[in-house]
Amino acid sequence: MYIHFPWCARKCPYCDFATEPLRVGELPHEAYTDALLRELDARADDLPGRTLKSIFFGGGTPSLWKPAELGRALSAIRAAFDVEVERLEVTVECNPSSLTRKNAALLREAGVDRLSIGVQSLRDSHLDFLGRLHDADRAITALRDAVAEMPRVSADLMFGMPGQSEAELSKDIARVADTGVRHVSAYALTIEEKTMFGSLHRAGKLRVAPEEQYASMFELVETRFAELGWIHYEVSNYAAKGEESRHNLHYWRGGAYLGLGAAAVGCLDRGPGSAERWRNDPNPRRYLSETTLVTETEMLGPEEIIRESLMLGLRTIEGTCLADTAERAGKNPVQGREQEIETALGRGDLVSDGQRLRVPQSRWLKLDGIVRDLF
Ligand code: SF4
Structure with a gap:
């Protein structure tokens, strides 16, 4: 089960995810949970006979959502399935700027057992370039708070920022691992067309790292995690043994999934040789005001x-x-x-x-x- 939370405190200039900036005071916490539960109800026919294996709250920035409201959605989802696996994995994506120790504790109480934190870098100049709201100290504090409250914590790191050195990247990896985090997603910075970075790049106003630098940084990341004894279990993902993301493994193994929320994508098998994939309306305001709003449906053969x-x-x-x-x-x-x-x-x-x-x-x-x- 994937739940999309479609708002962020600020839009990062490289991000092409379906998310809109909204002032924290204006977030419709309760109304969004209500809309999700309406959609869950409307999909009730798809649930019988299926086992709930994992829930992933992604976005956007679901750590901006009141933990009580996220918890209300989580409980309703669990109650809607007849069967769930013994060790249900429940992940929430967080930004260091909106994750406090108290929030982490409340999320744990609500049934969340894994946090995935968008650190990206531990160098303030790179964080400024990426338009992030946190600095390196805030990121380290968020990681430590998360590790103190949650059984499982992952961090996102980015490489290939202009001017980033291999020594800086090595240090970021060591510092992140030192907090007790046991899973890292490490992505190369890519310039997506429909983003602010995309426009700047087209106008010749954005410097990007050369291709060879990406390749050598990819190899460096792999070497550093191998030294820590972690497994490089997917192109961009590294984990200590047993800490792999079960939710993502399920996607990569072609498992069926439901998506709830604005812009969420779902894909369910419809018998051998057939699957149905759909995408909800990405506009959060329309999603809030209607029952289930599917804008695209595709049958896979x-x-x-x-x-x-x-x-x-x-x-x-x-x-x-x-x-x-x-x-x-x-x-x-x-x-x-x-x-x-x-x-x-x-x-x-x-x-x-x-x-x-x-x-x-x-x-x-x-x-x-x-x-x-x-x-
Ligand atoms: S916080 Fe994450 S989802 Fe939100 S704009 Fe930045 S990169 Fe995109």
């Missing part, structure tokens, strides 16, 4: 299911399970691309044990091209 299964599964250390994919797609995923797979195996871009296809970690920098060559 066997080929689309196979394509996504390879695209997502090959991003992970475990790779794509051929039997699972065949079951979901109603078709053997190898059929029709024997030659492409053979060529990739011959080049060492893919490895197979007969059950799974994997891209070796040493080739992850070339992942996009390797996957493209399979289609």
Whole structure:
């Protein structure tokens, strides 16, 4: 279950997520929970026979939401399912500027067991460049408070900011790990077209790091986490053993999910070889005022299911399970691309044990091209 909270205190200039800036005093805390519960009700027919495995509150900045209201949504979701797994994972994305120790404790009381904190960098000049509301000290305090109150904490880090040195990035990783955090998502800064950075870049007013710098920083991040004994379990994700995000693993394994909230996306299997994906209206005001507002619906057939299964599964250390994919797609995923797979195996871009296809970690920098060559 994915819940989207569509507001932030300020829009970051590189961000193309479906989120709008809103003054904290104007957030419709109760009304948003009410709207989510209306949507949950409207989707009641989709729930029987499904097991609730994880809940992820993303955004936007769900740490701006009153914990009591987030908790009300959480309880209603749990009550709506007949079955849930024994260790339900409940994650909330947070920004250091809106996470206090008290809030973390209230979220824990509400049933949250994992926080994912948007640190991005521990150098104030990079945080200024990224338009973030926190500084490095605030980020470290938020991480320590989160670790003190929550069983599981993750941090987001970014690399490839202009002028960022490898020594700075190494230090960021060491300082984040030192707080007791056991999971990190490390992303390269990318310039998205419909953002302020996109406009500045088009106008020639934004310097970006050269391609080779991204590659060497990616390798540096991998080396630093390997030294800590963490697992590089997905292209952008690192975890101490057992600390992998179960919610994200479920996506990468092609699992079904429901999305609630403005701009939320859901995708449910509709029998072998068929799945339905939809996206809610991204406009929060319209979402608040109507029942369920789906703006886009797409039916996926066997080929689309196979394509996504390879695209997502090959991003992970475990790779794509051929039997699972065949079951979901109603078709053997190898059929029709024997030659492409053979060529990739011959080049060492893919490895197979007969059950799974994997891209070796040493080739992850070339992942996009390797996957493209399979289609
Ligand atoms: S806080 Fe996160 S979701 Fe909000 S604008 Fe910044 S990057 Fe985007």
